[in-house]
Amino acid sequence: MQQSPQDSHRGNIRVMSLREFEIVGRQGDGRGLLRMPDREQVTGGIVALHGARLPSREQPLFEHLADTLVPLGFAVLSYDRRPSPDGGDVPFDAQADDALAAVTALRAEIGAPVGLFGFSQGAWAAAVAAARSDDVAFLALVGCSGVSPAVQMRYYTDEQLRRGGYNDADRAEQLAARLALEQVVRYGTGREDATAALSAARTKPWFDLAYLPASLPSGEISWPDMDFDPAPIYARVTCPVLLIYGEDEDCIPAGASEDVWRRAAEVSGNADLTIVDVPGCGHFPSRSSTATGRADISPAYSDILTEWFLGIR
Numbered sequence: 001m002q003q004s005p006q007d008s009h010r011g012n013i014r015v016m017s018l019r020e021f022e023i024v025g026r027q028g029d030g031r032g033l034l035r036m037p038d039r040e041q042v043t044g045g046i047v048a049l050h051g052a053r054l055p056s057r058e059q060p061l062f063e064h065l066a067d068t069l070v071p072l073g074f075a076v077l078s079y080d081r082r083p084s085p086d087g088g089d090v091p092f093d094a095q096a097d098d099a100l101a102a103v104t105a106l107r108a109e110i111g112a113p114v115g116l117f118g119f120s121q122g123a124w125a126a127a128v129a130a131a132r133s134d135d136v137a138f139l140a141l142v143g144c145s146g147v148s149p150a151v152q153m154r155y156y157t158d159e160q161l162r163r164g165g166y167n168d169a170d171r172a173e174q175l176a177a178r179l180a181l182e183q184v185v186r187y188g189t190g191r192e193d194a195t196a197a198l199s200a201a202r203t204k205p206w207f208d209l210a211y212l213p214a215s216l217p218s219g220e221i222s223w224p225d226m227d228f229d230p231a232p233i234y235a236r237v238t239c240p241v242l243l244i245y246g247e248d249e250d251c252i253p254a255g256a257s258e259d260v261w262r263r264a265a266e267v268s269g270n271a272d273l274t275i276v277d278v279p280g281c282g283h284f285p286s287r288s289s290t291a292t293g294r295a296d297i298s299p300a301y302s303d304i305l306t307e308w309f310l311g312i313r
Helices: 060-072 092-110 121-132 149-163 168-187 191-201 254-268 299-312
Strands: 008-010 013-018 032-036 044-049 074-078 114-119 136-142 241-246 273-278
Touching: 032 060, 032 092, 044 060, 044 092, 044 121, 060 074, 060 299, 074 092, 092 114, 092 121, 114 121, 121 136, 136 299, 149 168, 168 191, 241 254, 241 299, 254 273, 273 299
Parallel strands: 044 074, 044 114, 114 136, 136 241, 241 273
Antiparallel strands: 008 013, 013 032, 032 074
């Protein structure tokens, strides 16, 4: 890797702005951001993969990761996620391609094993990459779903209504509207039913919690990974895995997801699976419902990362 002249230091963390590689998305200035200790202290590296809502290389979770792991001897590389051509989610296979290219580039830079960190959607992509290649030395995944994106969104939106105090009838109506939309996306049929369901849903007080469109877009609706089943992918992962879930997880079915990983580890024979629930946290490992910055990230989460990474150095 070629470093730019904009290298700087933040405490004991060396911050390097890297030239564009195959790894990076085609947004921003196309540079990866590498945070690392002095070279003689490097024992490993980690590439950070994004949640759905934050595609940038600089975000609180990645900065916290660097602040926590660089003092332990790990280089932390992040980059802007590539944009989707249609404005939707970037397919997991494409995200995994970029992740593996980043692993290759970082290994060449530091001469040490490199693993992947993934948050939420990024955890799916990280697992796809690890299932493909033995070059991924480990996985550290936060809020990793064991069900498909479609099932995960059913869970999430139902949980939003439940926590919002809506009754069973409201929740059933929301689910029916979502299933009607899925029918259109999955098979291209049922547009009239979906149009009627969405028209009724947008008049409801719970609509803003449902993550549904107010109306059907014209033309084809694309969601390539909506029925992606992660279980067979997880069963092909043989590297050490750390799974972190908030005890108050609201975005994914945490218990069911943990069970999927346990069954997958039995299939693969992977004895190095660590699952930890963080008290006082939801989907994001913070002490409040929103991630306001690094200072809000749970100290218990920091301690979990520190203990596990000390064990794999």
